Amino acid sequence: MPMRWLGAVLVLTASAGGGWMVARRLRRRPQDLRMAQQAVELLRTEIEYGATPLPTALVTVGQRLQGPVQCLLVGAGGLLGQGQGLSAQEAWRRGLAAAEDCSAWTPTDVRVLAQLGEALGATGAEDQIRHMELCMGRLRLAEEEAARVAASQARMWLYLGVLTGLGMVVLGV
Amino acid sequence: MLAVAQAGGPEADVLSFVPPRIRVPLQTMAAVSPPWLEVRLAAGRPVCVRTVSGDLWPDASGRAGDPGAAVHCDREDIERCVQIVTRASVYAWEEELARGFCTLPGGHRVGLVGRVRWQDRTVAGQKEFGSINLRVARPVPGCADAVLSHVLHGGSVCSTIVFGPPGSGKTTLIRELARHLSLGPPGLRVAVADERSEIGACVAGMPQFDLGPRTDVLDGCPKHVALPMLVRSMAPDVVFCDELGGAEDAAALAETARCGVAVVATAHARSMSELWTRPSLRDAVRSGSFGLGIGLGTDRRIGFVGALRPL
Numbered sequence: 448m449p450m451r452w453l454g455a456v457l458v459l460t461a462s463a464g465g466g467w468m469v470a471r472r473l474r475r476r477p478q479d480l481r482m483a484q485q486a487v488e489l490l491r492t493e494i495e496y497g498a499t500p501l502p503t504a505l506v507t508v509g510q511r512l513q514g515p516v517q518c519l520l521v522g523a524g525g526l527l528g529q530g531q532g533l534s535a536q537e538a539w540r541r542g543l544a545a546a547e548d549c550s551a552w553t554p555t556d557v558r559v560l561a562q563l564g565e566a567l568g569a570t571g572a573e574d575q576i577r578h579m580e581l582c583m584g585r586l587r588l589a590e591e592e593a594a595r596v597a598a599s600q601a602r603m604w605l606y607l608g609v610l611t612g613l614g615m616v617v618l619g620v
Numbered sequence: 621m622l623a624v625a626q627a628g629g630p631e632a633d634v635l636s637f638v639p640p641r642i643r644v645p646l647q648t649m650a651a652v653s654p655p656w657l658e659v660r661l662a663a664g665r666p667v668c669v670r671t672v673s674g675d676l677w678p679d680a681s682g683r684a685g686d687p688g689a690a691v692h693c694d695r696e697d698i699e700r701c702v703q704i705v706t707r708a709s710v711y712a713w714e715e716e717l718a719r720g721f722c723t724l725p726g727g728h729r730v731g732l733v734g735r736v737r738w739q740d741r742t743v744a745g746q747k748e749f750g751s752i753n754l755r756v757a758r759p760v761p762g763c764a765d766a767v768l769s770h771v772l773h774g775g776s777v778c779s780t781i782v783f784g785p786p787g788s789g790k791t792t793l794i795r796e797l798a799r800h801l802s803l804g805p806p807g808l809r810v811a812v813a814d815e816r817s818e819i820g821a822c823v824a825g826m827p828q829f830d831l832g833p834r835t836d837v838l839d840g841c842p843k844h845v846a847l848p849m850l851v852r853s854m855a856p857d858v859v860f861c862d863e864l865g866g867a868e869d870a871a872a873l874a875e876t877a878r879c880g881v882a883v884v885a886t887a888h889a890r891s892m893s894e895l896w897t898r899p900s901l902r903d904a905v906r907s908g909s910f911g912l913g914i915g916l917g918t919d920r921r922i923g924f925v926g927a928l929r930p931l
Contacts, residue, residue: 494711494712498709498711498712499709499712500707500708500709500712501707501708501709501712502707502708502709504709527707527708530636530704531640532639532640532643532700532704534699534700534703534708535703535708538708567708568703568706568708568709568710568711569699569703569708569710570710570711570747571710571711571714571745572711572714574711575711
């Protein structure tokens with residue numbers, strides 16, 4: 448009998464935990480997207496007003512932020528600064544791959560950031576600013592959509608997790 | 621016997637700006653080749669290394685051979701080289717790219733040509749680069765010894781124009797003169813109007829060449845603006861500048877000379893008679909801005925040293 452109860456508690460915990468994880472990811476996505484917009488905005492300032500070389504700009508901005516964007520910017524800036532002949536695009540791609548694992552970004556969000564990386568540092572200031580404004584616009588839209596999804600679905604996933612667990616326990620018992 | 625490029629010398633500095641794919645054979649070749657003058661990269665064409673004893677075409681194993689068997693550059697190599705030179709920050713080098721060259725740490729120069737962006741009757745920038753020329757900078761200690769006694773008379777400097785064709789060593793000579801005069805004796809206050817960053821090759825305000833302890837460099841400023849600025853702000857005994865050109869430069873030189881400051885400058889001209897065909901330079905000499913002329917030949921030998929008199 449105690450084993451049954453133990454099993455029921457485990458099932459309930461696992462199911463509720465799963466729901467909580469999905470809900471947490473949905474709630475984190477708008478935050479991560481907001482942070483990405485901030486990163487692009489700060490990067491734009493460094494490029495537009497400071498003409499700061501990209502490796503320095505990436506690390507400087509990255510250190511002022513947190514979460515996956517910090518991982519992306521500091522990672523890419525560090526790789527570029529090593530002077531191994533990597534292009535900005537390669538460094539950005541590697542930084543993005545590392546940041547993606549610890550973010551709540553969807554593949555669509557990652558694609559938006561990847562597209563920015565393809566142009567980063569390769570053209571004049573005017574063109575860089577255009578690319579960054581475009582990226583910020585797309586991130587803003589994604590953030591609005593993410594906030595709507597989080598508001599409508601996060602709580603649902605929490606309840607769903609708990610209720611599914613309860614259902615399994617009841618059926619099992 | 622010809623000297624060999626030294627490991628860790630200026631060739632190694634320049635190679636760090638070459639894309640890794642091409643760097644490897646060039647590193648092998650650098651160990652056994654004569655000192656380099658330039659590394660020339662062009663999309664779709666073989667890599668060429670200009671040395672003091674002629675052009676070399678490295679193959680994939682780093683041996684010099686025929687151009688046909690040499691390592692060929694592709695568009696990606698050129699783009700990667702631009703990224704390395706600009707530290708992946710083309711936007712931070714727009715001015716330099718518009719004028720066609722960048723100065724690297726160590727004083728080396730990179731010439732870049734591609735498709736020009738033409739705006740308001742000036743070159744606003746360049747893109748789609750096709751050719752890159754990495755020029756190896758190498759100080760030549762002692763190259764000014766033969767002319768120093770002519771330039772320096774009893775502790776004062778005779779205003780001098782150094783002329784010669786491109787690549788004849790005019791800038792190298794005046795750089796060495798600046799170092800001598802600044803170091804002393806007598807240890808003069810030297811100012812350098814380095815419009816094209818060639819004399820001092822400043823990176824972040826630091827001259828990459830030794831110009832002596834009493835030398836101040838105004839970097840990247842047009843000569844006709846830089847000369848009065850330097851006279852007012854740094855009170856120099858002698859001012860150095862490179863590649864005199866238009867009437868504005870000549871007028872600024874005359875004004876500097878009237879302030880009692882000696883001038884040492886360079887100009888593109890193969891001979892005295894060619895120098896005389898350029899009105900602004902002729903006017904500068906006639907106005908007494910220069911007392912001494914030094915002519916250099918293509919072999920970097922000094923071919924003429926003497927007082928300048930209008931022809």
